[in-house]
Amino acid sequence: MTKAPTPKPATAQGATPAGDRIAKVLSRAGIASRREAERMIEAGEVAVNGKVIDSPALNIGPNDRVTVRGEPVGQPEPARLWLYYKPEGLVTSASDEKGRETVFDHLPEDMPRVMSVGRLDLNSEGLLLLTNDGELKRRLELPSTGWLRKYRVRVKGNPTDPDLEPLRRGITVEGEKFLPMSVVLDRHQGANAWLTIGLREGRNREIRRAINEIGLIVNRLIRISYGPFRLNELQPGQVEEIRPRILRDQLGLTGEASDDLAGAKPAGKPALRRPAKPRSMDSSDPAKRTHTGPTGKFAPRSHASDAKGGKPAAPRAEGAAKPRFSTASAKPDTRPDAPAKPRSFGTAATKTAPRASASQPKRESQPRPVAAGPRPSSKPAAKPGAGPKGPPRGAPAGPKGAPRKPKQR
Structure with a gap:
């Protein structure tokens, strides 16, 4: 019949180390800092496996039972850190021999047992770090951090x-x-x-x-x-816990860490942005941009529509008359030897000529000489040497049935 294994006793100084030092265990459990834990041990307030110890030179393992003033010490909790706005007139120490109020007297009741990282004197105020982990407290107070x-x-x-x-x-x-x-x-x-x-x-x-x-x-x-932790918008007496991810990131930094991570919330996924609308090559000219301008109207169409017979996009000169466009060809002359020529888009030149733009210099108006004889016709003249071969078909008859003679230029 085999005997049940008995728990290994705590290892004293000089033996093979097993586990952690008793002061470190108390510090990790949030009981006190290492120095305070050593003083508690020397004062006979700590017992291991029912036996009071008087020296901090003791390593304990996970199976050892530790009590402080008769109260059992639980398993170490994950390290946590809080930002606290210390008001003026409070003492930073856990207890004051003069009976003055301490910062721990004004903390929320639901907070665990915590320790201060560093100190602020009685008449000072502002940011004070609090933690439940003595090892974290010691690490943040070391001058080697350079914070x-x-x-x-x-x-x-x-x-x-x-x-x-x-x-x-x-x-x-x-x-x-x-x-x-x-x-x-x-x-x-x-x-x-x-x-x-x-x-x-x-x-x-x-x-x-x-x-x-x-x-x-x-x-x-x-x-x-x-260091990287800031007071931010805290008011006197308020407490804010640092998120675990930020605490984990900052503990991996030394020196003056990036200040913008202090007390910030974890960054979420970046918002998706819509791709920017394409602009024309000359974006300096608002009239050439493809998006709507300040007036809410679209810019003129591109010249690709001109190839399809659409209206050209080039704007007219200021004050110019609107030209008339036609997709149909002019009627050809019905005379046998007359070539087919397209008709002019306008009527008489004196009536349809567009006015010059304001940017062009004005010409002096001079009377146009008028040739003697009948008014010239807009129709093309017959070829030289070709005699009249009769009126064109459809020409109106003269006063007594005689055909009307063609006008000469």
Whole structure:
């Protein structure tokens, strides 16, 4: 008869590592940060498999039972991150020895146990990151991330841009050397001035101490971004959770990540666009575009219709008379030796000649000489040397039945 396997005990320091350190497990479970978990262990508040431990140098496996102050520790949850607008007058720590209110006293009741990433002092406000994962907290606080933290700072006084140059070079305060800051003088407002300051480290009251060193006093300080995460439209006291996909993408970045992904919703599929309508070759001329113009009328038809006998598209000159077009040929002369010639499209030249356009110079009107004799006919004259061979068929008779003589030019 075989015995049931007993759970493997926790591995102490010096033995082969099995699982993770107890402080890391507590941190991943959202109990506390690693440092706070180590202090809890040293205070005798943590037990493994029913035995209280006093050293964080202990590795535990998935079969070990861990309790904190008698309460069992559940399995680690997926890492989550929240953006929180910390109001002025709240303490960032989990508890305050002076009894002041903390940010955790004002969080929604349905939120899990969370920790703050970094700190904001009592009189500061703005973006504060919260997470349920201690490992994520430690990673975001590391200086090696190189994430830029931006602040909007209101100072008392009217500094000039050269006055802020020591902050850009890196100032030393009470023997402590600060890294160079990015400082922009935004505007003056009465007796105050607004600055935008960016830094890549999070020392205690760093901005206030540096500003005070150059002779100015900070009377308002708002953190507006932390790496790729921005305050956006959050109001004081509001909380917004970062979507898992964005959190996953941002954790793979180092340095000053792309700011436009901070707090944004996942991008959906891009909207399909209709192909643009084709335009004519000369798109600078609205009259030659194939789409409707500002008047709602279509442009003239292309010249392809001219080959089919349609109306030509070329516009007439301003003030010109509308020409008459006919698809039928003129009647031929019925005389045997007269060639068939098409009739002129117009009538008399003096009546149908189109007027000159306004762009052409006007000619001086001169009287046209009139030849003596009968009025010339528009019909073609007979060939030279050919005598009259009688009137054409259908010609009207003369006064006494005699045929009418043809007129001569």
